[in-house]
Amino acid sequence: MPTRLDPSRRRALLFLTGLALAKPVSAIQPLPRDLPSPSATFELKPYDVIDPPVAGDARHVRLFFTYDCPYCRQYHNGLVQWGQSLPKPLQFTVVPIITSPENDNQTLAVYGRLIAQTLDPKVLPRYDLAIFNLLQGDTLGQTAGVGELTTSHVLSALVESGLAADRISGFLESEEMDALESRISNHAKVISIYQIKATPTVVVSGRFAVNPDHTNGNTSQFLTLLNGIVSRAIEAGGRHGAA
Numbered sequence: 001m002p003t004r005l006d007p008s009r010r011r012a013l014l015f016l017t018g019l020a021l022a023k024p025v026s027a028i029q030p031l032p033r034d035l036p037s038p039s040a041t042f043e044l045k046p047y048d049v050i051d052p053p054v055a056g057d058a059r060h061v062r063l064f065f066t067y068d069c070p071y072c073r074q075y076h077n078g079l080v081q082w083g084q085s086l087p088k089p090l091q092f093t094v095v096p097i098i099t100s101p102e103n104d105n106q107t108l109a110v111y112g113r114l115i116a117q118t119l120d121p122k123v124l125p126r127y128d129l130a131i132f133n134l135l136q137g138d139t140l141g142q143t144a145g146v147g148e149l150t151t152s153h154v155l156s157a158l159v160e161s162g163l164a165a166d167r168i169s170g171f172l173e174s175e176e177m178d179a180l181e182s183r184i185s186n187h188a189k190v191i192s193i194y195q196i197k198a199t200p201t202v203v204v205s206g207r208f209a210v211n212p213d214h215t216n217g218n219t220s221q222f223l224t225l226l227n228g229i230v231s232r233a234i235e236a237g238g239r240h241g242a243a
Contacts, residue, residue: 057206
C-alpha cells in the first residue's frame, strides 16, 4: 500500500505554505579539481553485484541516499557533480530512500523532494542542502538538527530552494499531488530491488553497487572505483550494441 498524505496533513501543508519563510542557504561546495574524471582508465576494486540485474537499468547510474545519514551529506555534492559529468548515453538519477515506514523524517523529506522535482528540478541541490542542514545541523556546528522534521520545515526548505509559496500551494491542491503520493512507496521498495546495504550507494547499470565501505571511506578512491565500473559498463554496452 502506498503511503498517503492524509487530509489533515494536506490542510496543514496548505496552511503552512503561506507561513514558510525563506532563509539563506550556504553555498554548495564544488568537487576538488584533482579528483579523477569518468573518461580515465582505472583498476577495479571490490564491489557488490546485484543478481539478477535490475531490468531496464543498463544505461542508468543511480545514487541512493538518506537525509539523516552523515556520510550521505559528506559525499552528496561530489557524487552529484560526478554523476552530472557522466558521458551519454548514461543517465544519472538521485534517489532518496525511506528505510522504515515509521521514519517520518525520511518520508516528509522525500515528499518535499518530489514536489521540488516536479515543479522545478533546478532547485533540487538547494532543497537537498536545506534538508541535510535541518536534520543534521549546519556543517559549521553552529545550529543543531531539528530532531523531528515537520511539514513546516519541509515547506520552508522548498521556499528556501527558490519555489514560490503560491506555486507550492497550488500544486498541493492539484491532481498531480495525488499522483506524487502514489510514488512514495517506491522510495522504500528500491532497497530490496537494488539490494542496498548501506548509504550512500551508487548503482551502475542495475548490476554494480558501490558504497564508501568498499574503499574504507577514501573519497578519491571511491570515485576512482566508480569511474572504473562506469568504464566497464560503457564498454559492455558498446559490445552489445555492435552485436
